[in-house]
Amino acid sequence: MVATSSFLALVAFVLLGQPAYAQIDTGLEQLKQIGLGTADLRVAIMQIVRVLLGFVGFLAILIVLYGGFVWMTSAGNPERIERAKAILRNAAIGLVIILMAFSIASFIIAVLTGSFGFGGGPAGPPGRPPFEDGQLGSGIIESVYPLPNDTDVPRGISILVTFKVSIDPSSVITDTNGNDTLGDCTASGCDKLKADSVYIYKSDNSKTRPRKDAALAADQVAVRVGNDNRTFTFDPVEFLGDGVHDIGYEVYLTKDILKDNGRPAFEGVRPYFWWWFEVGTFLDLDPVEVSSVFPVPDNQGDVYQPVVGTAATAVFTVTKSPQPKREASVGAVTAEGGAPAATVGGAYGCQIDALVCLTVNAGGTFTVTPKSAGGSCSGGTVVGGSGLFAQPTLAGGVLPIGCGLNLQFSADPQPGNQWHFPVSAATQSDTLQVADKTYTFVPSGTTPGSDEIELAATVSRTTVSIATKINDDIQNPDLNASARGIGGNIPITITSTILGEAGDFTVTATDLAGPWISLPILTPGTNSSLAAQVQGVEDVARNAVIKISFNEPVDISQVNPNTVKIEYDNAGSWTAVNGRFMYSNQFKTVEFLADSRCGVCSGGANDGQPCGDDTQCGGSSCNLVTNSCGDAIYCLPVLPNVAGQQYDATKYRVTIKAGVLQACTIGNCEDATYSFCTDTPSGSGLVCANEDPYVLNDSYFYPATQPPANGIIDASNNSFNGDQSTYTLSGTVIGNAEGPKMQSGQDPYNLNSKDAQAQGDDLIWSFFVNKQLDLSPPQVTSIGPAIKSTAVDLSIPLEAAFDELLMGGTLKPGSNYRDGQCWCNEAADCPDASSPSNPTQNYECIQHKCTSTAGVEQFYCSRDDQCKVGPTKVSNRATCFNRKYVSLLDYSTFPVGWWVTHRDLENPPFDTFADYTKVFLNHTPFGAATLYGSELGSGIKDVYQNCYLPSSSTDGAGGGCSGSPYCCNGAPLNRAGWVASVCFSGY
Incomplete structure (x- = not known):
């Protein structure tokens, strides 16, 4: 289990836009060549008007100065004073009119140039209406195709x-x-x-x-x-x-x-x-093709040797007795010399230990002097700030001395009488927290409660008592503890009973009266693993997402388990995997996420085996794994290793089916290039082609599909070109769509053993998945434009590069998705039968987020009213914490539209397999001289479902603030600093 406290991580950078110079300029070059201006005539006129208004405004200011001069030189003459008032009044009225006219002129210029912010940028050339938005990116729209203001659309x-x-x-x-x-x-x-x-x-x-x-x-x-x-x-x-x-x-x-x-x-x-x-x-007659896949094709599983995991440990030493819990006490009053006896009443409520000394003065008044505990009235040190009354007054035979105490005397006190008695303040106990248990201490001779430890006469015996208590209790995870040593301070060693990260725990202590424990040395557990000898390509961990990227947008409605098959070799039988598809990257990327939770069996015969719930562990428990943000992680099914046998990774295959080519009848092939209605190689029916008869690997079909396509198609309804075969049409090389196997008669094109001549347009590849988990978070390596850049092109996308492949389904704009989790302090705060949003109470509270238990579908919220006000809720308001992904910080008056794309790229040496992802925040044109920024949220995940945290990114990379949960313009911040920063966007 990941032991990281950060659960929300964001990074932002800010840029200042300046006017762009790459707008449409048709015809302007000719004007330049003959020496004429190239500015918009409307703008030129309004700029002249603005200059004239500025000059008139300057004259108005001179008139104001003249009116002031007349007043100052009036020498009390009423007529000159009234004249000065009239000058100033008229000048003020004129100045207001000029300022309003100047504002109107500036507004019109801004609108004509597009810099005022209507849609964030230029109005565009004639024929294109200005783009106004608030829905694309910021609102309910995630993406559209074709893009706003796109041209040359097929x-x-x-x-x-x-x-x-x-x-x-x-x-x-x-x-x-x-x-x-x-x-x-x-x-x-x-x-x-x-x-x-x-x-x-x-x-x-x-x-x-x-x-x-x-x-x-x-x-x-x-x-x-x-x-x-x-x-x-x-x-x-x-x-x-x-x-x-x-x-x-x-x-x-x-x-x-x-x-x-x-x-x-x-x-x-x-x-x-x-x-x-x-x-x-x-x-568009060019069929869609695959541009990259993950996991990459792999022909042979790796060879594994088992490595047994280790248990987490903690070692610390008790250096002195911790402060125990103690009730306040007051000792008996001792009368000195011939003083009458006295008794003290009340409950002592002050915070110091002292010897209280009481004296009757010559005038019959009283003096109270607190001395250091254990001392004497004659030689002890006076204690300041005791809370006792220095000069108490006797009233009705009772002497109140403060701190809730009062004295009564057996006879009238006389000057020179003295008394003393000790007082001890109540104390809170130091605490020792081990895993989920918090222990307190009581003095020797006191019967301890369930989570209390009785102190012994010596530090070494107290050490043994602490170790015995920890060992005898049941924690989560359960722990063994011992104290062994010879002489001096004896170290306590605590060991988890659970191997691996699932058994990690913490040890913390409070020291109200000074340090009493050495700094614990914590050693985290390591999971049982398999040392792999890579064969060809490294096998992937079971928490991988299957990712398919295309070279153009595909029709998402055609992606389903029948057109994209995910199967694994289950003891010789190919078995379909249950899960869901996700879409991103402007409809160019399809991903598959399995629906089984990731877990590891703990204890019993199946210890260390992969699991999704307790039923798969043969009587022991399944410890479910989360990422560093507390989110559930889902795993591809893998076969368990058999005791005494060599472990083998599980083989997977993915099959992508091409869409069915459009059928024809003789005479209805209208496109001159594909005018022949001919039979397919498989004899399954007639399709338009460039010649009759159709010659496999030489002729080419009309690429359009018929409904239902029953396969992958692009946004122009063209089929899928799995083998990426091509032909040349009018000097342009385009893909050759041959249809699925039912039409082409060919087996799928196999990325593991490519043969475009013998294989068709269905696509298949295989790879191996092992039982291990990859829990390393992604890191930002670069961003652009640079932090606080100026003079930025108004159309340039914002970008961020990461050090590994990212999960495209998490690279989406903003928030507002139904992916939030309700706030909790304990499971009782989570939605239950009283909430219509979710009828089942099956939650645990992880990092203050309601997380479903094994076998229960996770409930996600999008609004606060879908959550519950639980019994331990701090406020009376239910709270839904939504994820943040890739956001534009838009400080303009009129919001721009924006959307997110990404590219999977290679690091050298190049091997045709992508290694990392670069994210692009695209947008309609920004407004000039306007502040914008970007925010990367913890909703971003890598292809192993690990969330992005700036605390895990390298400092100086432009987006990292290692060790801090928030990062603003490269500065690490805590929560309070984040809320107060310019980067804060609401939560």
């Missing part, structure tokens, strides 16, 4: 939208194929768009939107949806554009779209989202 494109939370598909889709499943395609057709939910129309550059009368009819847009109801594919039945002109289009998502809880997807003053893109004159 005509046959599908429009893709990913929301941050699940959407009610019935608010977007009509079940026109009648199979009671929304967002799918059958042989009878695809479901269509629900009227008034989304409008797709040609842009007329007006500010009137949506243009309902110009929008595609609902039955002219097929709609498909991903398996999590977050990603929707809007596929126009007819190609967009006209094939002759570049045509702008707008997409408008309306307030009728609902979340899966029935609430509107778009709320607030702008209950909609729209964007513009431009469709070109061409069709």
Whole structure:
């Protein structure tokens, strides 16, 4: 189990934008060549107006100065004073008018240049409406395709939208194929768009939107949806554009779209989202291909030798007796000489030990003098700050002396009488915390309670008592303790009964009366492991995520267990793995995360074996593993090693299926390049091709697919080119789509043994997974632009490079996802039957976050009202802690739109396998002279599900603040410093 206290980690940098000079400049070069200006005429006129207003304002100031001069030289003349007042009044009115006019002129200039912030940047060339946003990145929209303001978009494109939370598909889709499943395609057709939910129309550059009368009819847009109801594919039945002109289009998502809880997807003053893109004159006929995979192909598992884990230990020495818990006490009063007897009453409530000395003075007054405990009234040291009254007054036969005490005398006190008595203050006990137990101490002769230790007469005997108590108690993890030595201070050695990191524990102590224990020497446990002799490529740990990156956006709705198969060799039988798919990188990356928790069996015959719950440990317990942020980690199933036999890693294979090519009938192949309707090599049907008959590895098919595609397709509905075969068309090299095996008749293209001539467009590769865990967090190695940069290009993406591959599904914009965990101080604070959000109480409280126990699906929140106010809640407000991922800190008046992409790159020496990830925060143009920044949150994870923490990143790398939970512009901060910093964005 990871023993790290940090659970939220962020890093931010800030940049200051300056005007960009890379905007559209068509025709300006000719003006430069003939010596004419190239500025926008509208802007030039308004700048002249602003200069004139500035000059008039200067004159107004001179008039004010003149009015003041007239007043100062009036010499009391009423007429000159009134004249001066009139001058000043009129000058003030004129100055206000000038300032307002100057502001209006500046505003207009800012709008014309785009620097005021409408959409964060330039209005763009004629024909493109300005982009205004608050939904893309910051709001409910995670990503869209085509991108805002994109140009040269292929005509046959599908429009893709990913929301941050699940959407009610019935608010977007009509079940026109009648199979009671929304967002799918059958042989009878695809479901269509629900009227008034989304409008797709040609842009007329007006500010009137949506243009309902110009929008595609609902039955002219097929709609498909991903398996999590977050990603929707809007596929126009007819190609967009006209094939002759570049045509702008707008997409408008309306307030009728609902979340899966029935609430509107778009709320607030702008209950909609729209964007513009431009469709070109061409069709995309290049099928999608894989650009990288993880884990990489591996033909042979590594050879392993077992390494037995070690138990965590702690060693410390008791150097003196700790301070015990003690009740306050008051000793008997001793009368000196012939003084009458006295008794003391009350409960002593002050904080010092002392000998209280009482004297009757010559005048009959009393003096109280506290002396050091154990001393005498005649020679002891006076104790200051005792809380006792120095000159008490006798009243009604009772003498109150302070600290809750009073004296009564058997006879009237006389001058010269003296008394004394000892007082001892109540003391709190020092504490010793070992694992989850906190011990206190009581004096010798006192019967100890369940978590109390009785002090002995000597330090060595007290040491033995402490070790015996720890050894006899049951902790979590359970511990053995002993105290052995000869003479002097005896060391205590504590050893966990659980091998590995799951048995790690801490030892801490309080020392109210000074140090009594040496600094504990803690040695963490090491997990039982396997020393691997790498064969070819190193096997991956079982907490790996399977990652597939494509060279262009794919239709996410077609990704499912039938089109992307994840299987492992289960004793000779290929077995499908249960899990879920995630999508990222502007629809270019697909990842698979298994649904079984990662655990390690503790004790018994299965000790050290991988597990997902207790049932897999043969009677012993399954210790579930979390990352350093306290998040659950999920593992691919692996086969256990058999006692006495050589351990072998588990073989996995991934199969990606190509989409089914569109069938044809003789005479309906309309594209001149693919005008022949010919039979496929497998004889499964007719497909449009460039020649008849089709010659395998020589001819080429029309790449478009038919619904249902039953395989991977790109955003233009082209099939998947698994073998990456190509042909040349009009001087351009493009991929050759041959269809799945049912059409090509070829086995899948195997990345482990490539043969493009004999293998087809289905893709397969295999690798090996061992039973070990990779729990090392990722680190930032560089960021850009640099911290506090100025004069930054307004369109440049912000970027951050990490030292290893990242999990693409965590590289997404901002927060606002349904991925938060409810705050807790104990399990009782977590949602239970009283909360409609989750009907089951099966939680443990880990790092103040409600975490499900083994076998129980984790409940995630997106809002505070989905959590519970528990009995130990500090405030009366339920709290949902949402993750943060990659965020833009936008300080402009009008927010820009932004989205996150990434690239997996290689380190030298290059071997075609990616080694690390670079993250890009893309955006619509920034506003000039405006402050922006980026925030990297602990929601970011590597491909082994370890969360990013600045405390684990290298200092000086531009994003690391080692040892600190927060990092702002390279400065390490604690929580209070973070809240007070410029980087703080709300939590």
